Amino acid sequence: MNAGRYSLLVALVYVGACGADPPPAAPAAAAAAAPAAVVAAQLPDGPIAAAPWAAAGCVDGKPPAGAVACVGAAAVTADRVAMAWQEHPEWSRDQAVDAVVQAELLAQASAAKGGWRWPETELARRQAMARTLLSRAMAKVTPKTLADADIVTAYKNPAIRVHYDHADAYFAIDAQVLCCSGSPQQCQAREDVRTCIDKAEPTIRDLHAALVADPPATGQEMWARVKVLALRFPDAAAAEVQFFYDKAKPHAEQKGYDVMVQAYADAVTALRPGQLSQPIRTDFGWHIAFLDKVDPARRASWRDPVVRADIAAHIVDPVREREAQRLVFERLRGAGAALYFERIDAVAGVKPATAPVGAAEDL
Numbered sequence: 001m002n003a004g005r006y007s008l009l010v011a012l013v014y015v016g017a018c019g020a021d022p023p024p025a026a027p028a029a030a031a032a033a034a035p036a037a038v039v040a041a042q043l044p045d046g047p048i049a050a051a052p053w054a055a056a057g058c059v060d061g062k063p064p065a066g067a068v069a070c071v072g073a074a075a076v077t078a079d080r081v082a083m084a085w086q087e088h089p090e091w092s093r094d095q096a097v098d099a100v101v102q103a104e105l106l107a108q109a110s111a112a113k114g115g116w117r118w119p120e121t122e123l124a125r126r127q128a129m130a131r132t133l134l135s136r137a138m139a140k141v142t143p144k145t146l147a148d149a150d151i152v153t154a155y156k157n158p159a160i161r162v163h164y165d166h167a168d169a170y171f172a173i174d175a176q177v178l179c180c181s182g183s184p185q186q187c188q189a190r191e192d193v194r195t196c197i198d199k200a201e202p203t204i205r206d207l208h209a210a211l212v213a214d215p216p217a218t219g220q221e222m223w224a225r226v227k228v229l230a231l232r233f234p235d236a237a238a239a240e241v242q243f244f245y246d247k248a249k250p251h252a253e254q255k256g257y258d259v260m261v262q263a264y265a266d267a268v269t270a271l272r273p274g275q276l277s278q279p280i281r282t283d284f285g286w287h288i289a290f291l292d293k294v295d296p297a298r299r300a301s302w303r304d305p306v307v308r309a310d311i312a313a314h315i316v317d318p319v320r321e322r323e324a325q326r327l328v329f330e331r332l333r334g335a336g337a338a339l340y341f342e343r344i345d346a347v348a349g350v351k352p353a354t355a356p357v358g359a360a361e362d363l
Contacts, residue, residue: 071104138320143312154311155302164307167246169295172268173222174241177204178285187283197285204279204286207233219292245269
């Protein structure tokens with residue numbers, strides 16, 4: 001079977017099972033849409049009563065435990081009202097109750113008219129049953145029930161692991177006058193870059209003097225000061241700089257995508273938060289760093305309860321999506337499905353394929 005079509009089928013099955021109808025805008029509109037949820041109960045065999053779900057409902061007009069109203073013999077349960085209220089928090093309590101009661105009235109009227117057998121009702125029933133099955137399955141996937149394998153996989157992602165296993169993290173605001181944006185080796189080899197850096201030295205020293213005359217107290221102040229001073233020094237710019245650095249290791253042994261050139265790293269790591277550096281010359285140009293803060297090193301594994309809980313809270317939704325797709329795949333393998341793509345394409349207005357109409361592909 002064509003892999004593209006197979007992926008499309010899975011997407012359609014998944015979306016169709018998970019998709020929800022548009023939320024009602026008012027209680028009356030909600031009542032019109034509610035029978036889909038009511039008729040999701042299993043249809044009995046033989047003649048269908050007007051409201052068979054009322055068999056265990058209200059007796060002599062008295063609501064059973066957990067019910068808040070009676071509509072004929074049918075009980076309106078508190079969880080139905082709570083669900084309506086949750087979907088529409090802008091409603092008042094009375095609006096939520098009215099919406100559910102109206103839905104019950106219309107559902108009973110629909111059942112009495114034979115609405116059980118209407119194609120629209122049957123479609124809504126199937127969709128409601130699919131959503132309910134998925135919702136119940138996904139409710140079992142919680143941060144506490146995630147498998148260790150999922151936590152470990154997430155932890156091994158460098159972008160995630162760095163939050164829990166890292167050297168000291170330095171956060172600085174950099175006032176800079178740059179002459180090159182290539183690699184250090186490329187910039188260092190260019191004579192025009194070296195000449196540019198030499199000519200920019202008076203500018204960076206005047207900029208430093210202006211910052212020292214009115215020193216910033218925070219990173220935000222440093223950013224604002226550089227932006228204002230750029231009116232006097234058009235070549236100057238401000239940038240946020242963040243990097244990890246282990247001062248116990250030589251510069252050559254520092255690891256990570258964010259390793260700074262040694263001249264800059266040495267200057268910044270020698271500062272205390274709130275301090276301003278002297279002008280720093282690098283192969284790119286000139287810098288004046290303001291150290292905003294330092295987050296101390298952290299060496300926590302995925303087994304750390306705090307780390308595990310944090311990772312689980314962030315990946316539970318993707319895991320639920322994966323489990324929903326797995327559930328659909330299992331049903332496809334167990335029940336099987338025959339797809340008549342030529343007929344599907346004809347309905348969608350796609351040019352018919354060369355295969356004869358009616359040719360099926362099994363999943």
